[in-house]
Amino acid sequence: MAERVDRAQQQPPTRFRWLLHIDVDQFQVAAERLRRPDLVGVRVIVGGDGDPSRPRQVVTCASYEARVDGARAGLPLPAARRKSPDAVFLPLDMAYYTDVSERVMDVVRAQGSLVEVWGFDEAYLGVEPRDATPMLTAAEVVEFADRLRVAVLDETGLECCLGVSDNKQRAKMAAGFAKAAVRRPDAPAADRIFVLDDGNWPQLMGPRSCRDLWSVGPRTAARLADHGVDTVEQLQTVPLEDLISMFGPSQGNWLYVLCRGGGDDAIATAPWIAKSHSRSRTYPRDLTDREEVRDAAADLTREVLAHAVAEQRLPFRVGLTVRTSTFYTRTKMRRLAEPTVEYAEIIPVVDSLVDAFELDRPVRLLAVRLELEDV
DSSP: OGGGOOOOOOSSOEEEEEEEEEEETTHHHHHHHHHOGGGTTSOEEEOTTSOTTOTTOBOSEEOHHHHHTTOOTTSBHHHHHHHOTTOEEEOOOHHHHHHHHHHHHHHHHTTSSEEEEOSSSEEEEEEEETTOSSOOOHHHHHHHHHHHHHHHHHHHOOOEEEEEESSHHHHHHHHHHHHHHHTSTTOOGGGGEEEOSTTTHHHHHTTSBGGGSTTOOHHHHHHHHHTTOOBHHHHHTSOHHHHHHHHHHHHHHHHHHHTTTOOOOEEOOSOOOOSEEEEEEEEEEEEOSHHHHHHHHHHHHHHHHHHHHHTTOOEEEEEEEEEETTOOEEEEEEEOSSOOOOHHHHHHHHHHHHHHSOOOSOEEEEEEEEEEOOO
């Protein structure tokens, strides 16, 4: 949800020796429990309009209790009901979640650190700049993290986990270790803070799957596995030139750094400007006629174009994503003749993208994306 993210490029960026990643537990469920305390300890699933009989809606957040049953984000609501039949299903309330999130981030910013917000429920904090003296110890940073955790709980009623490290990627993975720990009913508050650094990286991350590295997706992991690389420690043995040969210079260099615990240590605080805007829609009835698809894509184009016009941005490339009833998903992109906000000049390109798809199966979802010039 790009509209909720306020990270940005900052010139020059502030680099940090110690960073925190804060992650609010099961955010949407926790927010619902603030206004309905009777839901505490109950299986809760949030998604769509809250009607679990609707097949075209998915889970956006499931409580830990429901996750034990197998309910998870992205699962169709009917499937979630089959896995967790006793769960309470609730509709999305984005305005309310925005309000709750802003209250959390106000508490985070009040600690006096630079903050980079990444969504409703997570943010990075810069605790100690690289040029600061004297240097903080890990114990002192953990104390700071615990004060922040207590402040968020006291002022919002929400629990959070915090990862501590020297870069964003390790801090986020550290928060993941903390989140895994607190799912135990008897977990102490101290387990909500986890430090991941050079000292414990080889022991904790070495034997783990490459997929456990932040930003490594299933396709990258599968390509690595094809070369006999399944774990982080195996990835560390691959020469840099081999990674560049497999993935290109950008991703190859990144994997080489990432598997050794490296990452981005800068905090950006200026408002983030999205490089693109998109609108997607899952239809209650599959689209089976090309003209239906064309009309639906035109409606999405009007919506996303209005967003670009409101920002006074010029689209220069158009993308169309088609997901069929079998969940086969493809995206095609085309550049406009010149940057423009004129619907009459953009829609022929959208139509040409529709024509570029075979559409031999019913269409379940469409998405239109406009890539935008920088302001």
